[in-house]
Amino acid sequence: MFSQSRNDWLLFIGFSIAVLCAPILMEPFGGNYPDLLQKLAIFGLFAIGFNILFGLTGYLSFGHAAFIGVGSYVSIWSFKLLTMNAIPAVLFSVIIAGVFAFLIGYVSLRRSGIYFSILTLAFAQMCYSLAYSVLTPITNGETGLQLRALRTNPDLGLLDADIRVLDQALGIQETSVPTPNFFGLQTSGYEGFYFCAVILIVGFFIAQKITNSNFGMMLKAIKSNQNRLNYTGIHARPYLLAAFVISGMYAGLAGSLMAVTDPIAGAERMQWTASGEVVLMTILGGVGTLVGPVLGAGIIKYAEQKVSSWNEGIISDFFSFLPAGLQDFTASFVSLFVGEGWHLTLGLLFMVIVIFLPGGMMEGFRRIVGLFKRPNDNDTVSNSATAQPAE
Amino acid sequence: MAVTETSATEAPREFQSGVANSVLHINDVHKSFAGLHALSDVDLAVREGETHAIIGPNGAGKSTLLNVCVGRLKPDRGSVTFDGEILTGKEPHEINQLGVARVFQTPEVFPDLTVLENVMVPALSKRDGHFTLNPFKRFGAETRLRDEAEATLKSVGLQGQLTALASSMSRGDKRRLELAMGLIQHPRLLLLDEPTAGMARHDTNATIDLLKQIKEGGMTKVIIEHDMHVVFSLADRISVLAGGRIIAQGTPEEIKNNPKVKEAYLGDEEV
Numbered sequence: 001m002f003s004q005s006r007n008d009w010l011l012f013i014g015f016s017i018a019v020l021c022a023p024i025l026m027e028p029f030g031g032n033y034p035d036l037l038q039k040l041a042i043f044g045l046f047a048i049g050f051n052i053l054f055g056l057t058g059y060l061s062f063g064h065a066a067f068i069g070v071g072s073y074v075s076i077w078s079f080k081l082l083t084m085n086a087i088p089a090v091l092f093s094v095i096i097a098g099v100f101a102f103l104i105g106y107v108s109l110r111r112s113g114i115y116f117s118i119l120t121l122a123f124a125q126m127c128y129s130l131a132y133s134v135l136t137p138i139t140n141g142e143t144g145l146q147l148r149a150l151r152t153n154p155d156l157g158l159l160d161a162d163i164r165v166l167d168q169a170l171g172i173q174e175t176s177v178p179t180p181n182f183f184g185l186q187t188s189g190y191e192g193f194y195f196c197a198v199i200l201i202v203g204f205f206i207a208q209k210i211t212n213s214n215f216g217m218m219l220k221a222i223k224s225n226q227n228r229l230n231y232t233g234i235h236a237r238p239y240l241l242a243a244f245v246i247s248g249m250y251a252g253l254a255g256s257l258m259a260v261t262d263p264i265a266g267a268e269r270m271q272w273t274a275s276g277e278v279v280l281m282t283i284l285g286g287v288g289t290l291v292g293p294v295l296g297a298g299i300i301k302y303a304e305q306k307v308s309s310w311n312e313g314i315i316s317d318f319f320s321f322l323p324a325g326l327q328d329f330t331a332s333f334v335s336l337f338v339g340e341g342w343h344l345t346l347g348l349l350f351m352v353i354v355i356f357l358p359g360g361m362m363e364g365f366r367r368i369v370g371l372f373k374r375p376n377d378n379d380t381v382s383n384s385a386t387a388q389p390a391e
Numbered sequence: 392m393a394v395t396e397t398s399a400t401e402a403p404r405e406f407q408s409g410v411a412n413s414v415l416h417i418n419d420v421h422k423s424f425a426g427l428h429a430l431s432d433v434d435l436a437v438r439e440g441e442t443h444a445i446i447g448p449n450g451a452g453k454s455t456l457l458n459v460c461v462g463r464l465k466p467d468r469g470s471v472t473f474d475g476e477i478l479t480g481k482e483p484h485e486i487n488q489l490g491v492a493r494v495f496q497t498p499e500v501f502p503d504l505t506v507l508e509n510v511m512v513p514a515l516s517k518r519d520g521h522f523t524l525n526p527f528k529r530f531g532a533e534t535r536l537r538d539e540a541e542a543t544l545k546s547v548g549l550q551g552q553l554t555a556l557a558s559s560m561s562r563g564d565k566r567r568l569e570l571a572m573g574l575i576q577h578p579r580l581l582l583l584d585e586p587t588a589g590m591a592r593h594d595t596n597a598t599i600d601l602l603k604q605i606k607e608g609g610m611t612k613v614i615i616e617h618d619m620h621v622v623f624s625l626a627d628r629i630s631v632l633a634g635g636r637i638i639a640q641g642t643p644e645e646i647k648n649n650p651k652v653k654e655a656y657l658g659d660e661e662v
Contacts, residue, residue: 224501233487233516
C-alpha cells in the first residue's frame with residue numbers, strides 16, 4: 001500500500017510542503033487569504049480526480065460538475081439531519097457521488113469519443129434542471145440548501161428547520177445556527193484551508209498510487225490503443241467505469257468541501273460551465289500529469305479572484321509612468337481583458353497553451369529544465385560525431 | 392496469379408472436413424460485405440501443435456477469416472470452435488483469455504507506452520484476467536513478471552529498447568514487439584497475420600528461426616503470409632484460400648505439386 005519509488009516520495013513530500021506552505025507562498029502574489037486558499041485546495045482536488053479519467057484514459061467528461069453538486073447537497077443534508085461534524089458529511093458525499101457516478105458512467109461508457117462527452121453533458125444538465133424543478137423539496141431550488149436552527153416547532157419542514165439527531169443525542173448545545181466543525185475545530189478561515197489541504201494531500205497520494213499501479217497502466221493503455229487492449233484480453237469497460245466512479249468520488253469530495261467551508265449548496269455548481277472549467281484546469285496544467293491539474297486549478301482560481309477584481313482605475317495607475325494620452329489608450333485596451341472581461345484573458349491563455357504547449361504548463365517546465373540540463377557523455381559523443389563535417 | 396471462378400467453386404470438400412486431434416475448427420463460415428462474398432462455406436481444421444499457413448492472393452479473405460476467429464467480425468453463418476469452446480459471438484477479450492492471441496497485419500501496439508510496458512500489459516492480462524481492480528499494486532514492481540517480459544523482448548531482439556516509446560520504433564521493430572506481446576501470453580493458439588511484412592531479409596530469417604523455436608514448445612500457430620520463403624520454412628500444412636473459398640489443403644509438398652494451386656495462385660512462380 002505504501003510502497004513507492006524514491007522519486008515518487010520526493011514528489012509527494014514536495015507537493016505536501018508546497019500545499020501546507022501555500023499561505024506563505026501566495027503572500028507575494030496577494031493571494032494569502034482563506035477564501036482563495038480554500039478554493040485552490042478544493043478545485044485542485046477536483047482536477048486531480050478529473051485527471052484520473054481524462055488524463056489517464058482520454059475519456060473527456062463534460063458532466064463532472066454534477067458530482068460536485070451531489071457532494072454539496074449531501075453534505076448539507078448531513079449537517080441538517082445528523083451532525084455538524086464534517087467527517088460524516090464528507091464520507092456520505094463521497095459514497096453518494098460514487099453511486100451517481102456508477103449510474104451515469106454505466107450508461108455513458110457504452111459510447112466513446114464525442115458521444116461519451118455529449119452523454120455526460122446531457123446527464124449533468126439533467127441533474128441541473130432537476131435541482132431547479134422536481135427535486136426542489138431536496139435542493140430548495142433557486143434559494144439553495146442552507147443550514148437552519150434546530151426545529152422547535154414540529155410543523156416546520158426540514159428545509160426550514162434542522163434536527164441533527166447525532167448532535168442532540170450527544171447533548172451538543174446550540175445557541176444559534178452552528179457552523180460545520182471537525183471535532184470542535186472550525187472549518188472556515190485558515191482552519192478550513194488546512195482541513196481541505198490535508199484532504200488534498202491524501203487525494204494526491206491516492207491519485208499517485210493509482211497512476212503508478214497496474215490498474216493505472218491499464219487506463220493508460222486504454223488511452224493509447226483501446227482496440228489493441230481488447231485483443232490483449234482486457235475488458236476495457238470495467239476499467240473505464242472504475243476510473244469514472246473514482247473521479248466522480250473525487251468531485252463529490254470537492255463538492256463536500258465546498259459545503260464544509262461555506263455551508264450552502266446551490267444548483268449553479270452543477271452547471272455545464274463548471275464542468276468545462278475543470279477541463280480547462282487540467283489542460284492548462286498538463287493532462288495526464290499529477291501536479292499539472294492542481295497547478296491549472298490554482299492559476300485559474302487565482303486569476304478568477306484577482307484579474308476579475310481589477311478595473312480600469314487600477315490599470316490606469318499601473319501605467320501611470322506612460323505619457324497621459326498613451327496611458328489612457330493602454331489602460332482602456334488592457335481593461336478589456338480584466339474585470340468582467342477576464343474570461344477573454346483565460347481564453348487567450350488557453351489558446352496559447354494548446355497551440356504552443358499541448359502538454360500544458362508541465363511541458364513548459366520540462367522544456368525549461370531541458371534547456372539547462374547538461375547532456376550526458378553519450379549525448380556529447382553522438383553530438384560531436386554528427387557535428388563533424390563529411391570528408 | 393488471378394483465381395478463376397471455376398477453380399474457386401471446385402473446392403474439394405474432402406479436404407475441408409474435420410481432422411483428428413484438431414484444436415481449431417472453422418465450420419461452414421460465411422461472411423459477406425454489402426453483397427460481396429468475402430468468405431463462402433469455409434471449413435478448416437487446425438491440428439494441435441502444428442503451424443498451419445493460409446495463403447492466397449490479395450482479397451482472398453485471409454484477414455477476414457482471422458477477424459472471424461478472434462471476434463472482430465461475426466460470421467453471417469457457421470461457427471468457429473477452439474478446443475471445444477464456441478468462439479462465435481464471444482468478445483475479443485474473452486477469446487484472448489481462452490488462449491488465442493493475434494498479431495495484426497498492421498502493427499497494433501500501445502504507441503504511448505514504452506517497449507517494456509507494451510509487453511507487461513499482456514503479461515498482466517494473462518495472469519490477472521480481463522479485469523482486476525487493484526489500484527495500489529505498483530506496476531513493474533513484480534520482478535518475476537518484469538524478468539519474463541525482458542526475456543521475451545530479448546528473444547525477439549528488442550532487449551536494447553526497453554525504455555523506448557513504441558511510437559518511436561520502426562515498422563519492423565513494431566512487428567517484433569507485437570510478436571513479443573503475443574508470445575508472453577504463452578497462447579495455445581497464435582494467429583499471425585503477415586508477421587514478416589515490412590521486415591528486411593535478415594530480420595525475416597530471424598523471425599522464422601524464432602517461430603521455429605516456438606514450434607518446439609508445442610504452440611499451435613495459424614499464419615497468413617505472402618512470402619513463400621516464410622510459408623514453406625514454417626508450415627506443417629497449408630490451406631489455399633481464393634475468392635473466399637478454400638481451394639486446397641495439404642502438406643507443403645502437396646501444395647507445391649497441386650496443379651489447381653499452381654494455376655490459381657502460384658501461377659508460373661517457382662516455389
